[in-house]
Amino acid sequence: MPVSVDDPFLLTSYSSTSHRHQKLQAVHCTPEQRNVVQVKSEEEHGSCLLAVAVQGEGVQLFNTADQKCVFSYSAAPGYSFTGSAQTIQKSGKLRHVYAVIAKGTDVPTKEEGKVVWRWVDETSTASDPSILNNNDVIESVRKPSSARKTVHKFESEIYQLFVSSLLPNHAVLVNKDGSLVLVTEDMKRIVSSSKVHSAPGAKANKKDKKDKSTQDRSNTVLWATTYNTTGSWIPTSSLPRETLIVMTVVEPSVETMVITLSYVNKEQRGFTEFGQVELKSTTGSPSFAFDAVTGQFSFLTASGELKIYQVAVDQVDHTLSAIETLTLPLPGYAAISTARTGVDPLLQSVDTIALGDNYLAVAGIHNNNDKPELVLTIWDIQYGTLQAKHLFPGVFSLQNSTCQLALLPGSVLVITISTTINTTVKSDVYLCHFYAEPMSLLGAMGRMKDTTPFLGQSGAIAQDAYTSTTTSLLVPSDTNAIVKGSDLTKGKDEFEKQFEAAQMEEKKVLEALASKSHAGDAQAFEEVFFKYMDQQTAAARDDVLKRHGVSADEVKEAVEATKRRKAETKKLLQQQQSNQKKDDSDQKMEVDNEPAVKDNAVTIQLDKAARKKLKKKEANAAKAASKEATKADNEAGKDGSKKATKASTKKSKPVAKEAANEDGSSSESSSDEDDENQVVVLSSDDENKEEEDETEYKADLEEEHRLEAHRDAVEQWRKIEADAIKNYNEQRRLLAVGRAPIPPPELSHHFVITVISYCFPHLPNGQPDMSFWPSKVIKFMIEHQLVGNANPGAGQAGIALNLMERGQWHLLELAFKKLYDIPEGDMIVMLKQVISLNRKTSISTSARSQNATGISGVVSQSLSSSTTTKSKITSTSIPDIPYFLNLIMTAPRNEIFMQQALKKLTVEELTVVLEILKGWIDIWDVRGGIGHQNQRADKKQLPGGLPGYGIIVDFTTMIMDVHFPLLILSAHLHPVLKSIQTSMQRETQISNELEKALRGPLGLFDRKHKEMIRRKKEFSVAGFASSGNHGIITAAGGVSTDKRRRRKWEGGEGIPDYAVEIIHL
Structure with missing residues (x-):
């Protein structure tokens, strides 16, 4: 637990019969201020001085190390003090004690609250180790001190006087009007004073002007404190270290309060305002607290709300700001706060103080079911949970009890309780040690159950889990929570409406289930439950569709289209199979026509070859003519070439035909002819070339058109393919959503606990109540893994043991498969119960046989049934021992806890378990041993109900480790152990031989x-x-x-x- 509180012990008690002190705190406590040297020396000895100001008696100093009074400064019975007395130890033998006089027999009414008493004590310090160890000296010092007392008067009424080791030669006066005064230690000279600064924008409205009580309380100090900037929340860039901060809380109007920070140090010796922050509040805030390390300001309002603000300073312009981080409703303090409105603020029924590390102590009268009680609570103000509580015994009332807190070094709380009984005011001062560790989210969640009563929740279904407070405790108000992809700060109203609607619906369902449970109608209980489950499942399904951006109709249409397409494909395959048979019959007729088809193909191929040969001859003739034309062109002149060109046009065609007909002989004849005939051949080649060029151009043009058409077709096909792929992906996405498993319903933790508590009722004598048994509800919760075995609704026993008590073995089998937190001890308890029930059944069926014979018969029969087919447990049948043992062996477990649980087995039960394990090992030997189990590493159980060989060996080893001495001393178990040993040795020998055989081939690789x-x-x-x-x-x-x-x-x-x-x- 992060926080623990020791029982408080009494330091001192006081009684007073003076009526003059009933409107003031009877006793005030505050620790003594010391310099650094004294702090170190006293911390070594664990001592600390506590100044106790007692109305009508004086000021006493107590040593908290030995709980003894070491100094006393008396006052007449008619005098009373304003607030606590302040003491500061100047040196080893010099101490100054200050007290503000509120009333006195010789103090005029106009001077009440304006008089300061100062004692100067020069005796030996009580923190000196020589005095602490000398009881005689302590007894002499405990007598009334002979310190010199001086009286000093001031103009303004004083709220509180402060002293600090940062200003050892000065004292700070905080007046009730908010002004500050710095005086010397002898109270004779005012060094500096600050005027009252009005709050920014604080104006009294007409209602406040008419209300006289409001006018009296306006611009008055509600609370004040001082602290050192060293190690505080104020950065060094804003203020230097070793600077004294004076923090005042002023109420300028009914609905606002102003926090003012002023600072002073040795060098400046004058007050300078650091900044102001205005907060909204209600009249009569009874208590305040401030953590100087974290800058958290907290106060309890008159309406019973604990508000936490984070005060921060801007790094650029050094302005103050306050952000509300948490608001806790504490209705038990509301009536007390309202009753104290208008009374002196120092008279507190409830007081708060910051403990550091985000902890806050609240002590005072708490109204619990219209019954006042005095309680000390420690709250975690980071998450808003109650971490510790201590109740003070006694009779207390709202109007006659007050409380005051103080914090001492070493994590010690000082609690002062004053109670008025008739005409006597009795005051007790307690010291309470506490231990606080840094808070974590898990630690806060563990205290939610104890926090709810203080938040005004009585534990009923309608109030226990359906307030926005209990669900938002773990989320501070200054952080943004994301729910279903939306920012709560943006859609806060819409989210709150949906959340409240869901809570109200769940509340109605639980109320209906409660009525059916009390009536004992299990069938109606199941109908109400599953109706709500259908609604929640549909809502979860709609949420999944919404996240994927699809509609239910689209998903349904996609699934149906897929089914239709599969049906059409199946029908088409059937048609193809029927057509294939027809094709086989027609194939015989086509075989007779094959020779004619082949002859036609050969003729076509021969024609093509002739054409190719003819084209080749023409090409050769054209080449020869081009060579002769080149020679003639070189020999002939220009004139002759022109005539030859004209003559060539007339004879080009016959010559070309003659060359073609002679089949290649034109080149030989052309050599005997004259030059004129050679020129004619050139003209024929040119004409053929032009025709070929024209033919090639047309062919190229056709090829280009064909390629263009092909490109267009390919582009069109790509578009069709892209659309098809897009439709296919969309179809796959719809099918993935449609075929996805139905999401489980979203149920709150409170709903699950409440329903489980209804499902497992008990009679007044502690026995299970079987008159109401909604088995379908329990099966649904276990099957969908909505519960765990340690669900609080099932009590301390857990769900598994509750099912065993009710004889629901079929649900227990399901629990072993779905629940992963069944303790190992519970598993062995259930195994012992199954063995006992099977033994009774065996004895009842065969009364003549002995107990051991009956057990062996049950084991052999169970082994035969469990290895052939998987046993199925019905709701009334007792499970077989081997099958139940198999469930335990394959269930998740911790080896160490299982070893401890196996110690519960007796010799008779061990005999049954070892016989079953021996039978399983024999079955594996028949199958071929571990090398023939053919199972994957992550598969624990084989088909047929037979466990894996490795699981059997591990469980047998565990039993032998735990019960080794018992097995040695039990002679009747030696044959079973010998059989197991033989099987293990055979497997070990096979493994060794395999290792030796593989050592040679794999030795080089291993090295x-x-x-x-x-x-x-x-x-x-x-x-x-x-x-x-x-x-x-x-x-x-x-x-x-x-x-x-x-x-x-x-x-x-x-x-x-x-x-x-x-x-x-």
Whole structure:
């Protein structure tokens, strides 16, 4: 637990019969201010002085180390003090004590609250170790002190006087009007004073002007304190260290309060205002607290709300701001706060004080079911949870009891309780030690149940979990929470409406379930429950569709379209199969026509070959004509060439035909002809070339058109493909949503606990009440894993043991498969119960047989049934021992806890368990042993109900480890153990032979692998040593592997490397 509180012990008690002090706090306590040297010396001895101002008696100093009064400064019975007395130890033998006189027999009414008494004591300090260890000196010092007392008067009425070790030669007066006065230690000279600063924008309205009581309370100090800036929330860039801060809370109007910070130090010796913050409040705030380290300001309002503000200073312009971080409704303090409105603020029924580390102590009268009680509570103001509570015994009332808190070093609380009984005021001062650790979210969640009563929740269904406070305690108000992708700060109103609607609906369902539970109607209970489950499942389904951005109709249409497409595909396949048969019958007729088809194909191929040969001859003739034309062109002149060109146009065609008909002989005849015939051949080639160019151009144009059409077709096909892929992906997304498993209903923790508590009722004698048993509800909760075994609604026993008590073995089987937190002790308890029930059944069926014979018969029969087919447990049948043992062996467990639980088994029960394990091992031997189990590593149980070989060996090993002495002393178990040993030795021998057979082929690989690991380790170790200045970087860029340097880092600082090998059996 993060916070623990010791029982308070009484320090001192006082009684007074004076009526003059009933409107003031009877006793005020405050620790003494000391310099640094005294603080260190007294902390070593655990001592601390506490100044106790008692109305009508005086001021007393108590040593908290031995709970004894060491100094006393008396006052006449007619005098009373304003607030607590202040003491400061100047040196080893000098102490100043200050007290503000509120009333007195010789103090005029006009001077009440304006008089300060000052005692100067020069006796030995009570914190001196020589005095602490000398009881005689303590007895002499305890007598009334002979210190000199001086009286000083001031102009303004004083709210509180403060002294500090930062200003040892001065004192600070905080007046009721908000002004500050710095005086010397002898109270004779005013060093500096500050005027009253009006709050920014604070104006009294007409209603306040008419209300006389409001006018009397306006611009009055409600609370004040001082602290050092060293180690505080104020950064050093804003104020220097060792500066005294005076913090005052002023109420300028009914609905506002103003926090003012002023500072003073030794160098300046004058008050300077640091900043002001205006907060909204209600009249009559009874108590305030401020944590100087974190800057958290807290106060309890008259309406019973505890408000926490975070005060911060801007780093640029050094302005103050306050952000509300938490608001806790504490209705038990509302009536008390209202009753104290208009009374002196120092008279407090409830007081608060900051303890540091985000903790706040609240002590005072708390109204619990119209019954006042005095209680001390410690709250975590980060998450808003109650961390500790202590109730003070006694009879207390609202109007006649007050409380005041003070904090001492060493985590000690001082609690002062004053109670008026008739004409006597009795005051008790308690010291209470507390221990507080830093708060975590888990620690806050663990205290939610104890927090709810203080938040005004009586524990009823309608109030226990359906307020916005209990659900938002773990989320501070200054942080943004994200729910379903939306910012709560933006849609806060809409979220609150939805949240309240869901809570009200759940509340109605729980009320309906409660009525059906009380009536004992299990069927109606199940109908109401499953109706609500259907609604929650549909809501969860709609939320999934909304997150995916699809509608239910689209998903339904996609699923149905897929089903139709599959049906059409199946029908098409059937048609193809029927057509295939027809094709096989027609194939015989086509075989007879195959020769004619082949002849036609050969003729076509021959025609194509002839055409190719003819084209080749024409090409050769054209080439020969072009060569002759080139020779003639070189020999003939210009004129002759023109005539030859004209003549060539007339004879080009016959010559070309003749060359074609002679089949290649044109080149031989052309050599005997004259030059004129050669020119004619050139003209024929040019004409053929032009025709070929024209033909090629047309072919290229057609090819270009064909490629363009192909590109258009490809582009169109790509568009069709992209649309098809898009539709396919959309269809797949819809199918994924449609085929996804139905999400479980979203149920609150409170709903689950309440329903489970209804499902497991008990009779007044503690026995389970079977008249009301909604088994379907429990099965639904377990099957969907909405509960755990340790659900608080099932009590301390848990769900599994409750099911065993009610004989619901089929649900217990489901619990073993779905619940992962069943304790190992409960598993063994259930195993013992199953063995006992099977033994009774065996004895009843065969009364003549002995107990051992009956057990062996049950075991053999159960083994045969469990290995052939998987046993199915019905709601009334007792499960077989092997099948139930199999459930326990395959369930999640902790090995250490299981070993402790197995110690509960007796010799007879061990006999049954070992016989079952031996039978399973024999079955595996028949199948071929561990090498033939053919199961994956993560598969614990094989089909047929037979556990894996490794699981059997592990469980047998665990039993032998736990019950080894018992097994040795039980002679009737030796045959079973011998049989198990034989099977294990056979498997071990097979494993050893396999290892020897593989050692040769894999030996070289193993050596190379080890060498590589060794080199890698040396390099890493040397590199690690060099990083710690224990190695040397070589010139080649590597790291030296000096043995002396490397030895230090190997094996963890001198510890050699080792390995652990576990050998089962």
